[in-house]
């Protein structure tokens with residue numbers, strides 16, 4: 679089954695504190711955004727990339743796409759105030775897609791194997807998310823820093839992107855969220871709100887989101903390992 683992917687890349691990267699959108703930080707001489715786009719560019723099952731960007735970065739993005747021969751990102755979409763609004767804008771520009779993936783521009787280490795498993799589960803069941811089992815003990819804590827409870831770890835998963843959906847499911851979820859003024863931190867939470875089951879696809883701990891400066895050190899180590907330490 680083929681798919682289209684929406685890549686939200688219109689954030690500010692405030693927690694990264696790099697003085698620029700973290701999408702443009704270079705890892706082994708390639709911007710983060712290009713690492714992510716290359717994965718979908720090289721996937722035969724990906725028909726189109728809908729790249730969501732800040733309008734003031736359009737020229738820079740266009741020149742990077744040309745320079746790095748990214749041919750599938752034919753339509754650039756303007757982002758919104760929150761990640762959810764950026765994805766909503768991307769969804770409005772989908773054409774003739776049955777399955778849509780949403781994947782953070784800031785997660786440059788996703789694999790084709792996980793992408794394909796997500797697409798297959800979404801095609802069969804409607805909604806799927808990449809996730810890994812939580813490794814730490816997780817506690818719920820009050821605003822004044824006192825532990826309220828220890829969560830049962832065996833049922834806790836850390837949710838990543840990609841998240842894959844039948845297009846009709848994600849469209850409905852976004853419309854309902856818009857009506858209710860609901861803002862979620864991922865697409866699956868919107869789908870959960872409309873009562874459609876979201877299925878876990880076990881992912882990879884290396885599929886990190888570059889969020890804070892220490893993530894860059896880890897990303898460099900992953901790339902070093904991928905390139906055989908050369």
Ligand SMILES: Nc1ccn([C@@H]2O[C@H](COP(=O)(O)OP(=O)(O)OP(=O)(O)O)[C@@H](O)[C@H]2O)c(=O)n1
Pocket residue numbers: 685686687688689690691692693694700701730757758759760761762764765782783784785887888889
């Ligand atoms: N209004 C927004 C906010 C985020 N994103 C994108 O959503 C992904 C995940 O968001 P996050 O890691 O929070 O990125 P930023 O919003 O850039 O980071 P920060 O919250 O630290 O400013 C990133 O690829 C980011 O560019 C987006 O397209 N539009």
Ligand SMILES: C[C@](O)(CO)[C@H](O)COP(=O)(O)O
Pocket residue numbers: 761782837838839863864865887889
């Ligand atoms: C969608 C996401 O990457 C799943 O882990 C995450 O929720 C994005 O959160 P952020 O606060 O926008 O970084």
